[in-house]
Amino acid sequence: MRRNSGNNLLKAAVAAAALLIFFNLPIVRSAAPAKWAGSIVSAAVYPVQFAAYKTVTVTGHIAGSFISLRKAQKENEKLRARLIEEIALKGPFTSIIDENRALRKLLNFKRSNPAYSTAVAAEVIARSSSSWFEVIEIDKGTADGVYPNKAVINENGLIGKVIEAGKRSSMVRLISDPGSSISVTFKRTGDTGSASGLGVDKLKVKYIHSSAAIRMLDEAVTSGASGTYPRGIPVGRVSDIGKKDYDLFQQLIIDTAVDLTKLDKVLVLR
Amino acid sequence: MRILRLFIFVLVLFILQTVVLSRLFVFGAHFDVLLVFVICWGLMNGAPEGLAAGILTGLLADASTASTFFFSGIYGAAGYLCGILRSGVFRDDNVVIFGMVLAVTFITRLAEAFSLMQFSGRDVPSFIAAAFLSSLLNILLVPLIMISMEKINKDG
Numbered sequence: 001m002r003r004n005s006g007n008n009l010l011k012a013a014v015a016a017a018a019l020l021i022f023f024n025l026p027i028v029r030s031a032a033p034a035k036w037a038g039s040i041v042s043a044a045v046y047p048v049q050f051a052a053y054k055t056v057t058v059t060g061h062i063a064g065s066f067i068s069l070r071k072a073q074k075e076n077e078k079l080r081a082r083l084i085e086e087i088a089l090k091g092p093f094t095s096i097i098d099e100n101r102a103l104r105k106l107l108n109f110k111r112s113n114p115a116y117s118t119a120v121a122a123e124v125i126a127r128s129s130s131s132w133f134e135v136i137e138i139d140k141g142t143a144d145g146v147y148p149n150k151a152v153i154n155e156n157g158l159i160g161k162v163i164e165a166g167k168r169s170s171m172v173r174l175i176s177d178p179g180s181s182i183s184v185t186f187k188r189t190g191d192t193g194s195a196s197g198l199g200v201d202k203l204k205v206k207y208i209h210s211s212a213a214i215r216m217l218d219e220a221v222t223s224g225a226s227g228t229y230p231r232g233i234p235v236g237r238v239s240d241i242g243k244k245d246y247d248l249f250q251q252l253i254i255d256t257a258v259d260l261t262k263l264d265k266v267l268v269l270r
Numbered sequence: 271m272r273i274l275r276l277f278i279f280v281l282v283l284f285i286l287q288t289v290v291l292s293r294l295f296v297f298g299a300h301f302d303v304l305l306v307f308v309i310c311w312g313l314m315n316g317a318p319e320g321l322a323a324g325i326l327t328g329l330l331a332d333a334s335t336a337s338t339f340f341f342s343g344i345y346g347a348a349g350y351l352c353g354i355l356r357s358g359v360f361r362d363d364n365v366v367i368f369g370m371v372l373a374v375t376f377i378t379r380l381a382e383a384f385s386l387m388q389f390s391g392r393d394v395p396s397f398i399a400a401a402f403l404s405s406l407l408n409i410l411l412v413p414l415i416m417i418s419m420e421k422i423n424k425d426g
Contacts, residue, residue, distance in 0.1 A: 042333040045281070045284065045285075045330065045333060048281065048285060049285055049289060052285040053289050056289050056290055125289070126288035126289055126292070126334065127288055127289075127292035127293055127334075128288070128292060128334045129284070129287045129288055129292060129302065129304055129330070129331045129341075130334075130335055130341065130382070131298070131299055131300055131400065131404065132382055132386060133335035133336075135334070135335050135336055137288070137334070163336050171336045173336070178392045178393045178394055178395070179390065179392050196393065198395045199298055199395055199396075199400075200298040261295050
């Protein structure tokens with residue numbers, strides 16, 4: 001029995017290793033059928049995902065209304081009847097008012113920056129299932145003029161870039177994804193380096209010379225060097241400086257300008 | 271009928287993961303209901319079904335991360351491994367499933383991180399802590415998945 005278990009374990013380990021190696025071979029990963037399979041799955045799932053997102057958003061607003069109602073009940077018993085009346089009357093409009101406020105903010109931002117006047121506003125409908133990949137799905141695709149390699153921003157700064165565009169939805173790789181890389185310039189000193197993702201809301205900046213006088217909270221913006229991201233979009237602020245005497249470059253950590261864990265509405269630049 | 275129920279269940283879990291659970295961050299990590307399902311399915315139904323459920327679920331995870339056959343390979347291997355462990359080492363002890371989810375999530379997360387670093391050249395920061403945190407979070411999902419799966423497995 002123990003020997004059988006050992007054999008089975010060995011078989012499982014060999015099978016797991018073989019699968020891992022096979023599916024990660026560059027030729028398999030880049031094969032056209034593999035990419036088509038991904039696109040088909042994505043296109044098939046999008047409508048359900050969109051419907052689920054809308055349901056969750058509405059349910060969230062309703063749940064939020066009930067939570068605030070309960071708090072109010074505890075705080076002030078006398079106002080209970082009036083609160084119920086108020087929430088019953090105004091509750092359904094709260095979500096619309098919030099959404100309106102967010103959209104107005106985004107619209108004002110778009111109007112105040114002529115360079116972004118042709119940008120497409122989109123809503124985040126889903127997020128990648130794995131924490132190793134910082135990828136979101138938005139509800140705009142090629143039918144709306146969204147194509148791969150377009151920059152995605154909001155009123156606070158850079159979010160990422162479109163990596164795959166379907167007809168009605170697109171995948172956006174966030175700047176916090178370890179696979180992303182952007183060229184950044186520090187506004188105060190003019191030093192330029194390469195920022196790559198470190199997971200949630202943090203970036204690592206490389207190739208900044210150790211003699212550069214970077215300080216905490218210095219602002220980093222896109223340099224415009226890569227061509228994907230226009231120049232001057234806020235990326236984040238320095239939160240950690242790693243400087244060693246014998247190193248040619250210093251290691252900087254920046255906190256992203258945008259809270260990437262709470263994305264809702266975004267702009268795709270064209 | 272059972273296969274149809276399985277497909278619908280996987281789709282519901284995928285929607286739950288991408289629309290709700292992936293937005294809930296706990297110290298930078300989040301729940302992974304898809305992996306918990308694959309582990310539990312492998313443990314309950316054996317290696318071939320674990321492999322099939324893993325590949326199916328992994329394909330959906332690949333679609334959500336814009337990766338190509340990455341999660342289908344890893345989840346397939348995890349499902350197969352769990353199926354073999356159940357028939358070879360463990361009996362019908364449901365308590366073991368909690369421990370297995372903890373251990374297999376941790377191993378799977380490490381395999382994912384190593385695979386990304388080796389094959390894709392990606393930098394995966396503090397992956398051991400993230401893998402451990404993710405394992406702890408996944409344990410909380412076991413009762414939900416087990417109850418749902420018992421219903422799917424009932425009558426052919």
